[in-house]
Amino acid sequence: MFYESPIKRRKSRQIMVGNVPVGGDAPISVQSMTNTETTDVEATVAQINRIQEAGADIVRVSVPSMDAAEAFGAIRKQVSVPLVADIHFDYRIALRVADLGVDCLRINPGNIGREHRIQAVVEKARDLNIPIRIGVNAGSLEKDLQKKYGEPTPDALVESALRHVAFLDKFDFQNFKVSVKASDVFMAVAAYRKLATQIEQPLHLGITEAGGLRAGTVKSSVGLGMLLMDGIGDTIRVSLAADPVEEVKVGWDMLKSLKLRNKGINFIACPSCSRQNFDVIKTLNELEMRLEDIKTPLDVAVIGCVVNGPGEAKEADIGLAGGTPKNLIYVRGEPSEKLEQENLVDNLERLIRKRAAEKIEEEKDIIAKA
Numbered sequence: 001m002f003y004e005s006p007i008k009r010r011k012s013r014q015i016m017v018g019n020v021p022v023g024g025d026a027p028i029s030v031q032s033m034t035n036t037e038t039t040d041v042e043a044t045v046a047q048i049n050r051i052q053e054a055g056a057d058i059v060r061v062s063v064p065s066m067d068a069a070e071a072f073g074a075i076r077k078q079v080s081v082p083l084v085a086d087i088h089f090d091y092r093i094a095l096r097v098a099d100l101g102v103d104c105l106r107i108n109p110g111n112i113g114r115e116h117r118i119q120a121v122v123e124k125a126r127d128l129n130i131p132i133r134i135g136v137n138a139g140s141l142e143k144d145l146q147k148k149y150g151e152p153t154p155d156a157l158v159e160s161a162l163r164h165v166a167f168l169d170k171f172d173f174q175n176f177k178v179s180v181k182a183s184d185v186f187m188a189v190a191a192y193r194k195l196a197t198q199i200e201q202p203l204h205l206g207i208t209e210a211g212g213l214r215a216g217t218v219k220s221s222v223g224l225g226m227l228l229m230d231g232i233g234d235t236i237r238v239s240l241a242a243d244p245v246e247e248v249k250v251g252w253d254m255l256k257s258l259k260l261r262n263k264g265i266n267f268i269a270c271p272s273c274s275r276q277n278f279d280v281i282k283t284l285n286e287l288e289m290r291l292e293d294i295k296t297p298l299d300v301a302v303i304g305c306v307v308n309g310p311g312e313a314k315e316a317d318i319g320l321a322g323g324t325p326k327n328l329i330y331v332r333g334e335p336s337e338k339l340e341q342e343n344l345v346d347n348l349e350r351l352i353r354k355r356a357a358e359k360i361e362e363e364k365d366i367i368a369k370a
Contacts, residue, residue: 005259018082018103023202029057073100109167138182154190181208185223202234262297276304277322
């Protein structure tokens with residue numbers, strides 16, 4: 001099978017967002033954020049459920065008003081995934097959603113206002129064991145830092161973050177995580193690398209306002225990939241101008257590619273060329289769509305010819321090596337059967353589902369014998 005990840009993760013303090021551990025030796029969690037009107041409870045609940053089904057561990061919801069706070073309370077009762085409330089300026093909203101069952105408060109202490117207001121939020125969070133995320137963004141740095149640095153820089157982001165951390169330190173509150181996001185990859189990476197050496201709390205990674213589905217995926221993968229390779233990052237959100245479900249899919253694919261998490265099918269597929277003995281692109285697209293419901297970790301190779309096909313297929317849980325006139329299936333590294341071109345996708349789906357079911361039983365046996 002494929003190599004284990006060689007990445008050595010940064011040691012961080014662990015916090016709990018609902019029932020999801022963040023930091024320490026916990027798996028890197030995947031987040032997304034709703035884009036519905038929070039006051040539209042039905043639409044927001046439906047979107048949260050789709051995001052969770054796609055694999056999100058945590059979902060963030062914007063709560064800009066007291067009406068939205070009350071709606072948040074109704075939403076909280078209808079979903080099971082941990083929810084983060086995104087709050088700015090009005091500390092009373094933070095206090096209200098805390099009472100309504102929020103799992104994490106995303107704030108900037110600096111924009112909450114006077115110290116007694118910050119203290120009220122911190123004390124409420126302490127009483128109810130609710131973590132806080134300090135969210136610093138290059139697009140909303142404090143005016144004095146903009147004047148000091150002239151423009152957003154990695155040092156400006158880190159100084160802003162440490163300023164907010166100092167607020168929480170003053171009240172002896174350590175149950176928090178921090179993000180220092182920028183749309184510029186180099187700025188974000190440099191800021192996270194610097195901050196990682198200065199605090200012990202978990203880091204929430206993101207390249208903010210990364211762009212549309214294609215460009216944003218590339219930009220996020222480059223930036224977050226560099227940080228994750230450094231062992232930096234405890235939870236991630238891929239920020240795309242796209243359906244939030246796509247953010248979750250990209251986040252999972254990113255972590256799977258680095259062997260940091262393993263859930264669902266990891267497809268290994270050739271880009272297709274004139275050597276292909278079946279339509280690789282069409283076959284893969286259909287399989288991805290049909291098999292989204294499978295959560296069992298499984299490596300599936302779909303290779304169109306006999307040049308690289310056997311080698312790749314042997315290394316996967318189940319693999320297809322294109323051939324003439326029939327295509328050879330490998331299961332656990334051994335030749336299994338040959339498939340005709342006709343009904344190729346149907347038969348592949350059947351075999352992949354069979355292998356996924358077998359793997360579940362194998363894992364149960366391992367646990368039972370442990």
